[in-house]
Amino acid sequence: MRRFVYCKVVLTTSLVWVLVDVFLLLYFSECNKCDNKKDHSLLPVLRAVMSLTQVAPGEMGKAVIIPKEEQEKMKELFKINQFNLMASDMIALNRSLPDVRLDGCKTKTYPDDLPNTSIVIVFHNEAWSTLLRTIHSAINRSPRHLLLEILLVDDASERDFLKKKLEDYVATLEVPVRILRMEQRSGLIRARLRGAAATRGQVITFLDAHCECTVGWLEPLLARIKEDRRAVVCPIIDVISDETFEYMAGSDMTYGGFNWKLNFRWYPVPQREMDRRKGDRTLPVRSGSSGWMSSKISSTSSHQIRNVETNQCVDNMGRKENEKVGFFNCHGMGGNQVFSYTADKEIRTDDLCLDASRLNGPVVMLKCHHMKGNQMFEYDAERLTLLHVNSNQCLDMPSEEDKMVPTLRDCSGRRSQQWILRNMTLTV
CATH class of the missing domain: 2.80.10.50 (Trefoil (Acidic Fibroblast Growth Factor, subunit A))
Incomplete structure (x- = not known):
């Protein structure tokens, strides 16, 4: 009995020291990124430690539930960006997400010489937390040698935190991030064209300003383009709830594509594609009209x-x-x-x-x-x-x-x- 008690004490002590070591490592690694060395805020490291134990709000893509006493405030904040801003601000900028890929996708390998990419993100009065979570997810879940740069195109935002504060923040990131400012509100397409014209990468990737990339998102897209430089590719697009920010996996039996007005739509995988793939759901889907448009877009x-x-x-x-x-x-x-x-x-x-x-x-x-x-x-x-x-x-x-x-x-x-x-x- 006494030996059992000793074992519990030893295990508990060891666990405490492991957590202390993790805390100190994360603390000093975060501080090394600070512009002001005197600013040793514990908030980033606390978020990181909590994310490791997956108890922080929204970790692993779980829903954030707002208490009843905060519901009225939540509804008021919802009007700003038409999503639950209170929930978004509670979630870490680098929150964890589940890997929902098919097992066959997780074991696929890709060539070493994939083309690199420039990511273009257009925003207008976007919320701080959603914009930065988009950027962090793209950086954290993209192989460094494949992500050349990120271009943020500001379509005439009016919010102060999207000015110098944003410029100072992105300057500390490990991937080059440039901000282009439209002189007047020009709309998504013109802003994307402005960003595309300024890119230096071999491939241009467009992302929305309030999305999150999951592990393994980039390599299969670039692999398809390496096979055919004329291809315009689109991944399976999952869903993030606008009310709870819960991450919900999309179905691989539907695919996202653009119709002839360049509006995004969902389409069921046609039977001819199921037959062609012979049951291998890890193979890419030739997207019918959208795929036809991709290969003949100049026509x-x-x-x-x-x-x-x-x-x-x-x-x-x-x-x-x-x-x-x-x-x-x-x-x-x-x-x-x-x-x-x-x-x-x-x-x-x-x-x-x-x-x-x-x-x-x-x-x-x-x-x-x-x-x-x-x-x-x-x-x-x-x-x-x-x-x-x-x-x-x-x-x-x-x-x-x-x-x-x-x-x-x-x-x-x-x-x-x-x-x-x-x-x-x-x-x-």
Whole structure:
């Protein structure tokens, strides 16, 4: 019995000394990063020690629950960035996350000579904790030789802490971080283009300002690009709750991609891809329309399709599959009036293509099938006509019977069959 008591004392003492050693190591390593050596704040090291024991708020991606007495304050702070800012500020900037990859993904190896990357992050009045957690996660979970730099593009933020305080903070990080400032609010695309133009890496990686990278996130993306420099790749994107900041793993049976308006969407993995991969879910998914766009991105442009006679535009009117395409006053704002004329001579709106199945029939929107046929339109840039190849008829303005739906008629060369495709593409 006495020997058992001695053993417990020895084990307890040893554990205490181990924790003290860890505490001291983390404490002095944190202090070595401080600009002001007199500022030996214990907060960073306390966060680090707590994260090791996985008891700090949000560690391992667990949900942060706000006490009832703080709920009203939480709701007020929620309005600032449209997420639970109180919960975010409670979480360490370098919090731990679970490794949810398939076992086969964890054991994959990649070439030593992968291209390096520049990460571009656009922000506007972003919260301090979410922006810095994004940066730290990218640095901590990227092989150092693959991460050349991070570019932060400030889209005219107004908050003081995103000025000099942010510049001073990122200057202490182990990866070069540059901040570019837009002179006026320009929007996500223009800000990303500004960042892309300033990059020095072999590959450009775009991240949102409130995301977190997990272990092993970068290597498979760069490996796909090493195989084909024309590829535009996208990982499985998991979810972080805007209310609790809980990390929730995404399904490998869906994939994230960009439609023809460059809006991000979720798509189910098609059966043809399941068959091609023969049950190996660690293989990359060829992403259908988005993958097609990736390899032929230079062959596609987005247009406003304006009728010469009426000066009105083709408009999808927010309608769905199997519904007729619309016709409305041109507004020049993109949106429902943006159509892509592809290298396969399809007229696309999102994942739907203009389709006509009968002579003199209305034009409807059906799922793009990439088989041409009823979805093939030839544009004559001199005559300004859109010839529906299967019917040998031309796209015409709406009829008197249905004044809101373009139709097909025998080609006659009249102005109602002339269409101007105004390019609306942003180019790099």
